[in-house]
Amino acid sequence: MRRIFGALLAAVIAPATAYAQIDIPVIYLKQEQEQPPVLSNLDPIPEDRGLAGAQLGLSDNATTGGFMGHNYTLEIIDVPLDGDLQAAAQDALTRSPYIILDAPAASQLSVADLPEAQNAILFNGSAYDSDLRGDNCRANLLHTLPSNAMRADALMQFVLFKRWDDLVMVKGAHADDVTFADSLNASATKFGLKIDKTKDWIFDADMRRNAAQEVPLFTQELGDYDLLLLADELHDFGRYIAYNTWEPRPVAGSEGLVPVAWAPVVEQWGAAQLQSRFVDQSARDMTPRDYGAWAAMRAIGEAVTRTNSADPATLRDFILSDQFELAGFKGRPLSFRTWNGQLRQPIPLVTERALVAQAPLPGYLHQRTELDTLGIDEPESTCEAFK
Template identity: 60%
Template structure:
């Protein structure tokens, strides 16, 4: 260890600007220094730095050797795998899904990691791959031609499980930024898959806490017929039961109306026979019909779920806790507002970067162990530190309840307590999860 830092420190005494531009000092695990290409040039820059920095060397150098930090030369290659899924047809032409959803967040995370890495001799790269429905992988951009060991996956749950179960991927670190399916954090969890996108259960629990907090306990639920709508609807029902809320009736949406013209006549009729309720919950994760419900319901009631008060990982409405800075950086780099999948991708890349910074290692097993350990923490502009649940690999995080123009509330809401952290009141807590893949062997 000593030798490794000694060599680097010689250059670091005063010469970091030279070093920053001439990376290539690659330290092997444990002992010694492995020099990259351009040995002579690097020695010259080190020597020049030493000579010109004699005074500073005298002042600072002597004591620098004792510090066992910030000395590493290392490549950290992250691969972004995305499966493009055709969006189901929806009624409104407003709010198309951005073609770079997720990827734009990953790009910002990469840039943030690079901003840290340049001070540490760590070079981060991001390679993008297309993942087709049969599991075929095509490189799109970046230095790698095949995915490396550090993978961020932006795909539906079935594709994630299929990829994670391939024998060559068993020891890779895979971070899910898209699939909210509860099963992936439950019985269908995989030891090599972590999740930065919140599950449907976390989002539903956040909403339930808000409803309990406001004492709006009588609910009615309208759900769409597509799988994502059903999955969110199921999470809402499970959560309502967990938090003691009553769903008086669940109704499936009818799909044969063009609500752009007839919302004011169709929706009152459709909601007329719902039992008395405080809030109307709507599960429409495909963003099809829910936007036409507000102000047209039979009873004048607030709407929540996929419309109205929406529980999200991220929204342009989030401004506190320095979020405004992340929003501005994202808008500057992507040219549009940041959404939940963008945030999840940013958080995945930053989590890998943060683990790399703290462990000085690009090794998937080392990073996974650190990310799942209590030592890991990430500042995510959400008001509390982010970390990973050791029992199913889900990133702990506050969930924001937003309407389009402001944050309504943040979960966990006051009064929902937990012996570990209040963040574990959202989603599958350890005793609730059937995941055993993360148990120590």
Template identity: 65%
Template sequence: MLKHYLAASTLAIAMATALPAAATEIAIGYLRAEQPAPPVLSNLRPDPADLGIAGAQAGLADTRTTGQFLGHDYTLDVVSVPPGGDVLGAARAALGSSRLLLLDAPADTVLAIADLPEAQGALLFNVAAPDPVLRDAECRANVLHTVASTAMRTDALIQVLLAKRWTDIVAVAGAHEADSAFMDALDRSAGKFGLKIGKRKIWAFDADMRRAASTEVPLFTQDLGDYDVLLVADELDDFGEYILYNTWRPRPVAGSVGMTPQTWSPALEQWGAVQLQERFRDTSGRDMQPEDYAAWAALRSIGEAVTRTGFAAPDALRAYILSDEFELDGFKGRPLSYRGWNGQLRQPIPVVHPRALVALAPVEGFLHQVNELDTLGLDAPEVDCTAFGD
């Protein structure tokens, strides 16, 4: 009771001292730290140049629809820093113009920006870095996370495997850092739900597989033995496509390819998702991707908080967003909210193949004492985050 009273008091004080947003401009920044693309075996699906940015612009359009009736004028200033550029300098400049900033950057850059003196008192949204550590020991009070963490995605996948009774699991992992992190998350999720990943192999090829996959991959996977499902950790889209339909045993493939857990997918068609997809295609000319959805959700979170409170100051918005009163319609069948212990956006995770939804996690039967969405990712007892005071 005391914790809820203090939270309510904090919200009331913040709202009382914030400047009213009516008839004012709510300036929002979007800062992208461009990353050099690593060499991969396949380049069939290059990232669009406006990845993430298009999602923020779609969120801006949706937010302006409501804001125009309330006298709220939202603007979005996008800054993209090339590899090797002065990201921190760009962040200081962006924070000088807006105290609300979306960060499309790797985890170390997010932390460096959050720790800037200029960022104290600002409200930052991590829309790209899935690293669980940002929601754990390295959390920051001024950073909220709309991109699903790697742990949320792997928890969703393991729930689906259990529901299908695919419990005899083997794995193939790439050698990149992101692949190792995804494999570690798969191991953690399997243990969390009482499973264990059995035999595993590291992807050992660095040659063009387009002609050799049908002969090399069966031999590579032969000694994995029999199993229910093969998990692939290939977060860079390097080799996973060559695993599909080429394994020694005809078994389902999941993880980074095949049946995949995503923050968002074009395969979502219920709960008004089709309308969101269509609006996005009309403005961007392509499908909404997970990075776009995370940026859209950040923009919409700001808009929803401004609409409900009537204030635009970061402290007032943060207090409301982290309160029990906040809900966001994320077109995923359940209202979305933020975890008070680490700032992560609670959200269902679609587990999909490229053309259809397989399941929406949390899967029926996975229960939680407070919110079933907290079966996905780091629950309060699991985190070592003290910045949020919960």
């Protein structure tokens, strides 16, 4: 199913002789995914999650583009559960080399490997998998959503700052839970920490009624500890852990203190203005996936503005250069890592109602930028496609 959002958002305001008119078509390609059942339905997933961020980025691009003769369009392609994503991508690539992908990691790789996509610029705005930035990286796939490794490193920096040395973890069985748990373990090792005990969440009962009875007994076996880490990326059981543990200890990870790309409680550095514009547009709060899609659209806009070109090779070279900077409302200019295509960015550490800290924390130094203390740094990268 295909919908078109806005044929042209801005007319050329500058004189025709000042700038050559450029058309920049962008396609938002989404693969519908079956959501596994969870214990609570308190947080329904917005139907336009991700897409709404791309639409706000389109509006932002048009503000500048209207003065320069740059006309941005956004086409939305929604592939159903039983649809053919590769065929949809091949069709999309006949109309635009710029595609924002909202799909699982494996599906994104299938699109990136298409012969038609080799000269395109694809943006991953939905998958946290660190492997997409490592062994399975692709030179035509850039990542505006932070990786699990970046999120885990942000949390571990805070753990060290608080001197919480004794760590335990509860993890779910879903694939996203497992990959986030793996990243937490790897990050703990990276920062000289250790997760002493890990328990798998095994319950499928209604925790709305049983949490006060089941969780204390379940966590009693973990013994004493400073912090309980939760790997529950589906947000299934984690909400029932806090205040029900055997030991009265803080929780962090997927619930409690959470490392995120974006959250409604981020208000500094001009973020409140971005938040309010998003709410005005979409009548809801901005999510991390919205931010990832917004950043992808804005990266295209920034590159087109600076190069006055719509050529994919020209834009890719600029995006991966030292000259590229994106104002991401996080207190620092954002840029892309040349070794794996990941957008460098601070990671807010938030609770439901407050920004607690933002990583990188003070004291974590790096010869290039402190942002590279988060996630896969160049010496440890296993990505070969960008070399």
